[in-house]
Amino acid sequence: MSVLDKLDFERPTKNEIDSRIEKLRVRMVEKDIDFAILFQNTDIFYFTGTMQNSVFFISKNGDILFFVEKSIERAKRETYFDIIPVSDNNGIFKIIKQKGFKGRVGLELDVLPSQIFLKLTKELNLSDVVDVSGIIREIRMIKSEYELRQIKKSGEIVDAVFRSAKDLLKEGMTELELASILESVGRKNGHNGAMRMRGFNQEMDNITITQGSSGTVVGYADAPILGQGLCPAVPHGASLKSIERNIPVLIDYGACFNGYITDETRPFVIGKLDSFFELPYNVAFEIIEKISETGKEGVNAKDLYNLSFELVKKANLTEYFMGYGEGKVNFLGHGLGLEINELPVITPKHDIILQEGMVFAVEPKFILPGKGVIGIEVDFIVRKDCLERVSNSSYELSVL
Structure with a gap:
């Protein structure tokens, strides 16, 4: 039986949504923000439960205006808030002006298009x-039990x-062939078919398969391994390279x-792993083991990075790390x-104290040119006293 036979796309409860809204309102009061206007799809979904063509307004006093252009009917079914139908942003600006909201405004400046920003600031003075x-990112960083499910x-x-x-990985097949088959496996088991990444010009494949030279190709995105891809128009992901033995x-x-997104990587080899890769593999494995043993609420994420980097330095692999x-x-x-790409981030520079409900990926990887x-x-x-695995599959090297 696949996950498709028992799919349950559980909706957040009204209490869940109300709790998120209250956290935002409290933070707005702390920062002396009189009202906020949200335009980004994911943020709006988080606070309303629907992802339609819409704009979400909230004041520090708890006034909420939820403007929807399309689809109004679908938004009505999916959200707990009253809907204000609009035909465009001009209608939104007009209603906000009529209600007399003034003062300091909070906007999602990391993702808001300048065209909307300029018109918004002009129309609302x-x-x-x-x-x-x-x-918003700090609020979303701590997941509820609903989100963790x-x-x-x-x-x-x-x-x-x-x-x-x-079972599917075979010598001679291309990276693209394997990626295509595994994407199908994911969809048949409930994958929604898309993943979201915050930021300008950010794109992400559901699956990246690399072996040998294809994994060492440098790309533009902020990731250690991107893959060669198929063409310059999409310069990341699986390529037409054929799978070889021992690599x-x-x-x-x-x-x-x-x-909700998960992101994991596993190493496989057909035959016997080339000895050149044994040390970096063992260090990567040890990093995961050490973090799994060390991490819990109250630990500084920076310390997890430093612990890992010491293992890399001891193995003289710093040149190839990440x-x-x-x-x-x-x-x-x-x-x-x-x-x-949510918070927390595990870096040598960010002092982030782990709190229960945070979810993060740890990805020690080594790029060995040639x-x-x-x-x-x-x-x-x-969790309070430990780190809990999201998945259950072994992260040891699979030898086929």
Whole structure:
């Protein structure tokens, strides 16, 4: 039986939505933000339960205006809020002006298009504008038990894909062939078919399969391994390279269930792992083990990075850790939720104290020019006394 036979896209309760709204309102009061206007799909979904063409307004006193252009009927079915139908942003600006809201406004300045920003500030005569994105991302960083249930179900899709990979991976098939088959496995097990990534010009494949030279190709995105892709128009993901023996194959797979994302990587090899990859693989495995033993509520995420980097230095592998040359990235882990690049981030610079309900991926990876890539990625939920795995599949090297 696949997940499709028992799908349950559980809606957040009204109490869940009200709790999120109250957290935002309290933070607005703390920051002296009189009202906020949200335009980004994922943020609106988080606070309303629907993702239609809409704009969400909230004042620090708790006044809520939910404007929907399309689809009004669908939004009515999916949200607990009253809907204000509008035909365009001009209608939204007119209603806000009529209601007399004034003062400091919070906007999602990390993602808001400048065209909307310029028109909004002109029409509403706004002069005191602050970025509310940081507040929203911090609120979303701590997951509720409802959200954790969705993430765990997303983890079940990851398990199904990696379980299938052991039977499907064959010498001579191309990376693209394997990626296509495994994407189908994911969809049949409940993958929503898309993953969201916050930021301008950000794109993300559901699955990236690399082996040898294809994994060492540097790309533009903020990730240690992107894959060669098929063409310059989409310069990441699986390529037409054929799978060889004795060279590790990395399968980096992102699942999405009910909007919630998981992101894990497993190493595979057909035959015997080339000895060149043994040390970096063992270090990656040890990093996951150490973080799993050390992490819990109250631990500084920066300490997890430093612990890991000491293992890398001891093995004389710093040159290849998390990228090589211009391909290096400055993180070891990233948060997960409705977007694949949420807080917390695991870096040497960010002092973030782990709190129960945070969810993050740890991905120690090594890029070895002229040879290939090796690494692991595992998702964790922060609990009071430990880190809880999101998925259940082994992260050891699979030898086929």
